[in-house]
Amino acid sequence: MSSGRTVKATARPALTPFAVLAALVCAAPILAVAWIALSGGASDYLLHLAETRLPVYLLTSAQVGLIAAAGAGVIGTGLGWLIARCTFPGRDILSWVLVLPLAMPAYVAAYAWLDLSQAGGPLDVATAGLFPTIRGAWGAGLMFALVLYPYVYLLARDAFAAQSADAVQAARTLGASPLTAFRRVALPMARPAIAAGLALVIMESLADYGTVSHLGAPTLSIGLIRAWSGAGSLLDAARLSLVLVLIALFIFSLERAQRQRARTSAASGRHRPATRLQLTGWTGMGALTLCALPLLLGLVIPLARLGWRALNAAYTPDVMEAAANSLFLAGTSALIAAGLGLLTAYALRTRGRIATGAARLAGLGYAVPGAVAAVGVLAILSGIQGWLDPLWRGMTGEVFPILLTGGAGALIFAYLSRFAAAAIGPAETALGRVTPTLDGAARTLGATGWTLLRRVHWPLIASGVAAAGLLVFVEVLKELPATMILRPFNFDTLAVTAHNFASDERLGEAALPSLAITLTALLPMALVARYLSQDAKSGERDD
Amino acid sequence: MTDLTVRxxxxxxxxxxxxxxxxxLDLQPGQVTALLGPSGSGKSTLLRAIAGLEQLDIGEIRFGDTVWSEAGTHxxxxxxxxxxxxxDYALFPHMNALDNVAFGLTGSDRKAQAMVQLGAAELGDKARKFPHELSGGEQQRVALARALAPKPQVMLLDEPFSGLDRRLRSAVRARTVAALKRAGAAALIVTHDAEEALDVADTLALMLDGVIVQTGTPEDVWFKPVSAAAARLVGDANVLSGEVEAGRVETPFGALACQDIEPGKPVDVIxxxxxxxxxxxxxxxxxESRYAGAERQLSLKAADGALWYANAPAASALRAGDRTGLELDTAFTHIVANRS
Incomplete structure (x- = not known):
């Protein structure tokens, strides 16, 4: 009768170390940045900077961030409401297609729009100079709004869809017109979600380098890269990084304050799904047009322009090698991030205090702009270098080679510290579907250990983990500033190649790598978009 | 004051x-009408149609001389x-209790008016609390105060007590009815709980499959239901099918007089x-012998296999397996024509 061994109900591999590892990977660069930035005196460069360029950097950053937020806020909230609360031709497909502009790097959109609108460009010629040139803080903010609005759209859409119809109807019976009910009830209830989306939009705008450098909007990121690549000062780069991180933390704390109140938007009692407004005829076509507009401006037109430029430019063979590098970096980072995210989510499930703290620390990584993560990784590597070099030199008489050989590894380290957080969230959500009672049910039916994982857990979490990996893949593919700082000599990615050509005013050659990034990112982004639109779909009810 | 009529x-x-x-359906000012029906009978739809949240295909809803709903009018x-x-009360989660109550009010003194309403609901000290900081009973009172604040002439309540703890319900019910009476509005309370309906109603309306089958005082409806289905809706009932012969219907407990139904017609004895x-x-x-507090509820099998439900005093020693006789109190019987 006895099998001779007991199965502990709580038997579970010790996973807390993985959460701690994730936290270390994510937090180490930012800690290194803070350490370096706060040590040592004020350098001449920094003083000079504070007197001359810093105010401009800050002002431009504020301008770009605000314009991006305003644009993405209006587009994302409007589309989110349309999709969540209305039915019209094409709505079901648009529900996920509207997410796709996230596959378009803002700098690629910027290449295309500047090319179209600058003096002598087709838009300028066609409108006899009336069409404004897309450049400066306005242009950059606009580009960010066009490709980053999906963050707001996704969160707003799900918030509007989750709202119980009763609240809006209660407002109606209390004398509010449909528009007033939207303004006073539906919109404020969605506000925490919209704020979370806006925080992401602002963060991504501030972290960007390619767009602002191409369109001539000197934000803090530009200052940071100049400090490193121009002046070669790790100290100054770290100090500017710290400013950027403080701004990021400020924005996220604002968002968090909103989210504190978000508990208040969890409606009481039962949820009655809203009846969707039927839009037919002209109003239906109007809604379709409103949805098509951001897709056209953010995705279709830039792609078409760059496609045309690529066809009319000489083929550059370097692109193949850059593509291979990009795929290698994005694929490796995605796999590691997904694995790390999953293991961290499992560690979180044990509800251990260390695991929870570590996971939250890892989550902070998302607030770290790529350039800052790169500076942090550099700081860590040079620290190790400085520490091991004398030893190594004593033994071999040569320079310790970590900065030379650690190139791709250092890049992946930086990517992970920024994007692993993005993988923990979805993994945690997916694992949330595996409730303890489900485990209990499976165990009483005889499934334990690997069988339990394979037959119960994996089918429930696989798509979530895959979505997390794909998201990291797309982000790494698009990433520019960290890659520029950390890439080994003669190691180019598609993003770096495109940027280098574009900054040399060779847009024809920049077009091909730009297209390659966007088209490669489109398929995984489509899969992620479908995944993220599933829940909204299964919960939907017409009439 | 004006009546609300649904036709x-x-x-x-x-x-x-x-x-x-x-x-x-008719609603009179100062009167509480309870609309009782099983889920899916259309009672919430009727309430939502009166509120204007659903349109009617046919029929009309009038308030006095004003048409609210009619074919082509909404x-x-x-x-x-x-x-x-x-x-679910549908309190606005982003507003505190005071702002919720003030929502439907206009004018510069709207907050003051809302405060008066909250005070009447004995929630003056909770004015600054957000809905999630309030207990279920408090949320219900805020929802009631919010609906009453604009002084509506028609009050509609959709299962207003179903979310509450059983022990709280009768107290909240009494308080709610008192508030409705004070306001003097024509009130409609939708519920699927017979005990609740009998408790709150001046007029009880029974709804089955999209139709109001009976309207009357709670006593009328309980003692003189129009059909077996109506009888079961307001409480437990034994239903015996029979036939009228010479002004009488035979039952296992003796014949019952039945003057107002034609001889030969099938009837249900309730x-x-x-x-x-x-x-x-x-x-x-x-x-089966179930102890239910003040009484014992018995299920009994007759010689012909028919099941009967009866009550016995709580102290009764009858248990499953025992044998007993039954006597009929005709005050609790009612005979209706079986139209099905």
Whole structure:
């Protein structure tokens, strides 16, 4: 009768170390940045900077961030409401297609729009100079709004869809017109979600380098890269990084304050799904047009322009090698991030205090702009270098080679510290579907250990983990500033190649790598978009 | 003061909502009407149609001389000025109690008016609390105060007590009815709980499959239901099918007089369990004996296999397997023509 061994109900591999590892990977660069930035005196460069360029950097950053937020806020909230609360031709497909502009790097959109609108460009010629040139803080903010609005759209859409119809109807019976009910009830209830989306939009705008450098909007990121690549000062780069991180933390704390109140938007009692407004005829076509507009401006037109430029430019063979590098970096980072995210989510499930703290620390990584993560990784590597070099030199008489050989590894380290957080969230959500009672049910039916994982857990979490990996893949593919700082000599990615050509005013050659990034990112982004639109779909009810 | 009348209200849906198939209803000022029906009978749809949240296909809803709903006419909810309390209360989660109550008010003193309403609900000290900081009973009171604040002439309450702890319910019910009476509005409370309906109603309306089948005082409806289904809706009932012969209907407890139904017609004899009293005898076998506080609820099997429900005093020693006789108290019987 006895099998001779007991199965502990709580038997579970010790996973807390993985959460701690994730936290270390994510937090180490930012800690290194803070350490370096706060040590040592004020350098001449920094003083000079504070007197001359810093105010401009800050002002431009504020301008770009605000314009991006305003644009993405209006587009994302409007589309989110349309999709969540209305039915019209094409709505079901648009529900996920509207997410796709996230596959378009803002700098690629910027290449295309500047090319179209600058003096002598087709838009300028066609409108006899009336069409404004897309450049400066306005242009950059606009580009960010066009490709980053999906963050707001996704969160707003799900918030509007989750709202119980009763609240809006209660407002109606209390004398509010449909528009007033939207303004006073539906919109404020969605506000925490919209704020979370806006925080992401602002963060991504501030972290960007390619767009602002191409369109001539000197934000803090530009200052940071100049400090490193121009002046070669790790100290100054770290100090500017710290400013950027403080701004990021400020924005996220604002968002968090909103989210504190978000508990208040969890409606009481039962949820009655809203009846969707039927839009037919002209109003239906109007809604379709409103949805098509951001897709056209953010995705279709830039792609078409760059496609045309690529066809009319000489083929550059370097692109193949850059593509291979990009795929290698994005694929490796995605796999590691997904694995790390999953293991961290499992560690979180044990509800251990260390695991929870570590996971939250890892989550902070998302607030770290790529350039800052790169500076942090550099700081860590040079620290190790400085520490091991004398030893190594004593033994071999040569320079310790970590900065030379650690190139791709250092890049992946930086990517992970920024994007692993993005993988923990979805993994945690997916694992949330595996409730303890489900485990209990499976165990009483005889499934334990690997069988339990394979037959119960994996089918429930696989798509979530895959979505997390794909998201990291797309982000790494698009990433520019960290890659520029950390890439080994003669190691180019598609993003770096495109940027280098574009900054040399060779847009024809920049077009091909730009297209390659966007088209490669489109398929995984489509899969992620479908995944993220599933829940909204299964919960939907017409009439 | 003005009456609200619903005549021949019809509404069909493709989806999940229950349909209306010609419902008639009258609401009088100062009166509480309870609308009782099983889930899916269309009672919430009727309430939502009165509020203007659903349109009618056919039929009309009038408030005095004003047409609210009619084929081709639909006054939007914000112009009907009804007070509506939702089952989940639908408090605005982003507003505190005071702002919730003030929502439907206008003018510079709206906060002051809202405060008066909250005070009347004994929630003056909770004015700054957000809905999630309030208990279920407090949320219900805020929802009621919010609906009453604009002084509506029609108050609609959709299962307003279903979210509450059982022990709280009767107290909250009494308080709610008192508030409705004070306001003097014509009130409609939708519920699927018979005990609740009998408790709150001045007038009780029974709804089955999209139609109001009976309206009357709670006593009328309980003692003189129009059909077996109506009888079962307001409480437990034994239903015996029979036939009228020479002004009488035969039952196992003797013949019952029945003057107003034609001879030869099929009838249902409705006997409330309270009308069957256990006496000495061997005719019935006790199948189940459930203790229910003040009384014992018995299921009994007759010699012909028919099941009967009866009540016995709590102290009764009858248990499953025992045998007993039953005596009929005709005050608890009612005979209706069987039209099905």
């Amino acid at each position: 021949g209200a019809c509404r069909t849906f493709a989806g999940e909502h229950a349909a209306l198939k010609g419902a008639d 006054l939007p909810p914000e112009q009907r000025k009804v007070g509506l309390v939702f089952q 006997i409330r369990p309270a009308g069957l009293i256990a006496v000495d005898g061997e005719t019935f076998e006790v199948v």
